Amino acid sequence: MFRFSTAGESHGPVLISLIEGVPAGLPVVAEQIDRELRRRQGGYGRGGRMRIESDRADIRSGVRHGETLGSPIALQIRNRDWENWTLAMSAAPLEGDVDEEDLRPVYLPRPGHADLVGVLKYDRYDARDILERASARETAARVAAGSIAKRLLEEIGVRIGSHIVMLGGIEAKLPDVVPEDLNASSDASPVRCLDPEAEGRMIEAIDDAKRNGDTLGGVFEVVVRGLPIGLGSHVSWDRKLDGRLAGAVMSIQAIKGVEIGMGFESGARPGSRVHDEIVVDDSGYGRAGNAAGGLEGGITTGLPVVVRAAMKPISTLMRPLRTIDIRTGERGDAVRERSDVCALPAAGVVGEAMVAIVLASAVLEKFGGDSLGELRRNFEAYRSYLSTRVSPSS
Numbered sequence: 001m002f003r004f005s006t007a008g009e010s011h012g013p014v015l016i017s018l019i020e021g022v023p024a025g026l027p028v029v030a031e032q033i034d035r036e037l038r039r040r041q042g043g044y045g046r047g048g049r050m051r052i053e054s055d056r057a058d059i060r061s062g063v064r065h066g067e068t069l070g071s072p073i074a075l076q077i078r079n080r081d082w083e084n085w086t087l088a089m090s091a092a093p094l095e096g097d098v099d100e101e102d103l104r105p106v107y108l109p110r111p112g113h114a115d116l117v118g119v120l121k122y123d124r125y126d127a128r129d130i131l132e133r134a135s136a137r138e139t140a141a142r143v144a145a146g147s148i149a150k151r152l153l154e155e156i157g158v159r160i161g162s163h164i165v166m167l168g169g170i171e172a173k174l175p176d177v178v179p180e181d182l183n184a185s186s187d188a189s190p191v192r193c194l195d196p197e198a199e200g201r202m203i204e205a206i207d208d209a210k211r212n213g214d215t216l217g218g219v220f221e222v223v224v225r226g227l228p229i230g231l232g233s234h235v236s237w238d239r240k241l242d243g244r245l246a247g248a249v250m251s252i253q254a255i256k257g258v259e260i261g262m263g264f265e266s267g268a269r270p271g272s273r274v275h276d277e278i279v280v281d282d283s284g285y286g287r288a289g290n291a292a293g294g295l296e297g298g299i300t301t302g303l304p305v306v307v308r309a310a311m312k313p314i315s316t317l318m319r320p321l322r323t324i325d326i327r328t329g330e331r332g333d334a335v336r337e338r339s340d341v342c343a344l345p346a347a348g349v350v351g352e353a354m355v356a357i358v359l360a361s362a363v364l365e366k367f368g369g370d371s372l373g374e375l376r377r378n379f380e381a382y383r384s385y386l387s388t389r390v391s392p393s394s
């Protein structure tokens, strides 16, 4: 299985990704990881932090001479902003006289952030103890891990992209067929949107929100092509791939809803207008549509996997909402920290990473292998088995 965990605070010295289960012999170079990290840093609506950082991954273990060893891969991303936070985020106990302001404490929790529930649960008084880890800065480490998962998937012909389908209530007109190289098109747009007319209105909406001290969310869509039939399983709840994808995407900071394929709309239609009829075409079994979003019974159908996620607006508002001071219990305005007006375009990149991680795990479960060669052989054997099944009329 592809397993990963992350460590690091937003203004600590580094972010770390630890990845296990990657077979030996997978070509990996830092530039590929960095390219993904750069994509996450972009997007119209980002705040000042992204001008400070230029995220790069140092490969600390698990790779030798450009190829994985099968051992745990440790990736480290430096927080450049750390230089401005050495006292406030010091790991060492405080010594001597310290001005409390220099510790940048947060006593006015933001509605919508983890600030309040975190301090109560973990018995802290300074919400910085919570928000430093709850921050979406952590998603840089996810994207680094996701880039390794993408690398693995590329080896069997799987391609992942994303785009923004709605931002702040403005819906993009979707093309009948999403472009083959989705990211080549979406990354060319400042809001990663395929509809130029909607793009203009989205940018205006972000500018308006900024002027009003407000923030905006929206919906992104991840599309995965080239998956074989048969990843995931119907046999147990925790092996259903749709459930695993939804959980992974829902775990991204600020995500409040996930749907697969037609999603919520399918609950409003009769079955005759939802299910993708089974047909035979040149390559064997085919489908008349893809309302299922590439998954039936928790198993891939071989059609594109389509996952959408709704991101709520960022909870740091420059025109703050009402809150209660943790020290005094008195009313106050929520803390204003430097933040983004809209991080939806970046969230799409993070969504790609989480989807890639779940799919890489499902690929390794099905095809196994200690080496890339073994994985490939197992994959090819399965493909040739499938080719004996997909021409029922012959």
Ligand code: EPS
Pocket (backbone or CB within 6 Å): 010, 047, 048, 049, 050, 081, 134, 135, 136, 137, 138, 139, 140, 314, 315, 316, 337, 338, 339, 340, 343
């Ligand atoms: C982020 C870095 C953060 C925020 C944002 C995401 O940097 P800073 O807090 O120093 O401005 O820009 O995090 C949040 C919106 C949040 O609510 O925590 C990043 O690297 O993506």
